[in-house]
Amino acid sequence: MQDEPTPTELTKAVADFLRDDIAPTLSGHNAFKLRVAINMLDLVTRQLTLEQGSDAAEALRLHRLLGMGGSLMELNRALADKIAGGEMDLQTPGLAEHLWQTTMDKLAVDQPGYAAYKRELGRGA
């Protein structure tokens, strides 16, 4: 087991430093690049925080939907193949709910400010 602080805390500390202390001193193209860099670190922090829980729930849903085990990559490939082949579609019980939940969990990490995500978050499942 590695020691503290956790990767989440370390990444967040760097992002906060860049945001609070460095960003105000820059302008123009460098300020823009720094904003992108901060966004990247924030994304990594969100992923480190959320990924374990959402991956476990996704694997469980896929296991139930497909009736098979495997890594998340293997399960997603299997689901993709079944949709491509027409074996599963939106009429398949649980598929729409699964795709919605998985997508919402991606957006929570990638772009939590995306307007369509915020709208759907308010709607609930």
Add this chain to the structure above:
Amino acid sequence: MIEDGLSRSVRAWYPGATGVTAATKLSGGASQETWSFEIVHPSGNLGAILRRAPKGYGAAPTRAAGLAAEARLMQLAYEAGVPSPRVLHVLEPEDDLGTGFIMARVEGETIARKILRDAEFASARPKLARQLGQIAATIHGLPRAKLPELRRLTATAEIGQLAREYQSLNWPKPVFELALRWLTDHDPGPPQQEMLVHGDFRHGNLIIGSDGVRAVLDWELAHLGDPMEDLGWICVNSWRFGEIDKPVGGFGPREELFAGYEEAGRKVDADRVKFYEVMGTLRWGVMCGGMMQRFRLGPDHSMERAMIGRRASETEIDLLRLLAPRGT
């Protein structure tokens, strides 16, 4: 120095011009560059734009219409009354500047977030959905006989192309599979009449001022095909920049786009528009993945390229909202 070459060029074809000044590179990939400069003239300078493939980069990428075709289309659009920059000069070998063309610079804004938020554009915004419909109709009506040689594209071919591009990313995305399947099942077939399609009719390629659209740019993806593709593409949620209840570029409802289009004497097929909106949403998602790959494999190892890979999920939620909407 590009200013030396441009000065030599403008003196040859612009009567009274003494040279150029203030040349600035606006954008540049490996094969295509855009420069802004001033043509110096005793009766007042003229703002101009050079679009060119530098020497040695003559061959156009497969999807592109080519710079000579772009210049021709821009000229035809201008003559037909589409807000469009005037083409001043098509480069010739004696210009020694590569291939491309020079056009008059049109003042205005292309950045969507500014156009959708800034007070300067407040009076233009409510009119834009309708105006874009009128402009699209004029573009689609450009006389076939005068068009340059262009690719032909059918929905079926485009679905196949998208599927291959998605598969080449080698990263399973069940929502993209669902969209590909939906597209195949809803392929509308060839249009009644094949027409000129702009191919990239959206924010970023429109110069907008306080008075409305001032220019349609970037004919790089122009082709012959289903005109409804342009109407679907401009409704893709990725170009609404947060104004998600105003499908037409964040400006207004589809009904206004359609009304503007039909005012100009052309018919809208709303089902085909929806088909192309779904296809456009998927296309942008696949493009995000492609740009991320160029970050991973290619010369452009920038943070922006990396981050765009994480925007593919935006198109996944947009696709689900289109194909599997949840109750209110």
